[in-house]
Amino acid sequence: MIEERGRDTISSITNEVRQVPHLLGLLKKEPPLPEQPAMGFFTDTSLCIGCKACEVACKQWNQLPATTPDWTGTSYDNTKQLGATTWRHVQFIEQIGRRKPSETQAAAPVSKLPELDLFQSSVAQDVIPATPPGTALPFFSSDRWLMQSDVCKHCANAPCQEACPTGAIIRTEFDTVYVQQDICNGCGYCVVACPFGVIARDSGGDGQAHKCTLCYDRLKDGMTPACAKACPTNSIQFGEVATLKQHARERVGELQKHGVDSARLYGADDQILEGGLNSFFLLLDEPETYNLPANPSRPSTHVLPTSLGTIIAAVLMGLMSIFFFKKE
């Protein structure tokens, strides 16, 4: 009987010892995923027609609930803004009455108008006036709608990631910024750190922070993000960031050659947030017109000066109180 019990104990110990390599294996750190080129978006707003196919495709692929349409009274765009359940938002920037018709002709002389043969020859022959009244055609009228499909910028130095205290926000192997929903505790630090108002807490749902994933699940399977796939005009171009930047510079040059002097890139160089944006834009006006800050800053850059200021103020107050107490 005692012998049998001894044998049982020895065999159970042997079994546990056999498990040790397996358990140690679980503790091992997984090797890093193979390096990939940085992937991102070049959004060419000069090609956007405001169809919102990208917005819908994003909702559909990510199974995000639709927001109740709400008449803003200020725009035909009633999505209003990016949010926890709206990861793509097409802005309609309606610029009506920018210049009075009388000023339009002076401000846009024929030589500055787009160099389209049909247009130039018609104006030269006085077939059509440079500014026919009541026309909505962009070449003749100063009124315009700017369209921009806004999204997370997947910043090279992402303030949201710097601010996250739990490590829920990571960079993926595609150099995109991704929120791990099982780690996010909904503290909201990332929300205030993002200078573009992109990431938001789903206060009516799980309370966690959400934003565009750059379709990480699709990228893993070698697929194009849903929004870029749905865009009918190629306004949203997806690819390697370095190639996209090259293409974007060529596109700006092309537009400027054809008289669109206001065409410019936003986030394609390293100036924005000291590293640039992996999702950058071609704009037709000042960044502020598109609700984009001209010089956004990373909150972390303010920590040192602010801390020094606080320390100096504390020392001064300490010295002053010693001085006054001594006097009394």
Ligand code: SF4
């Ligand atoms: S745009 Fe905002 S949410 Fe997106 S990576 Fe940059 S800081 Fe984060």
Ligand code: SF4
């Ligand atoms: S990349 Fe994917 S998650 Fe991001 S906006 Fe496009 S469809 Fe939505």
Ligand code: SF4
């Ligand atoms: S980006 Fe493309 S899909 Fe989105 S609104 Fe503009 S044209 Fe339509």
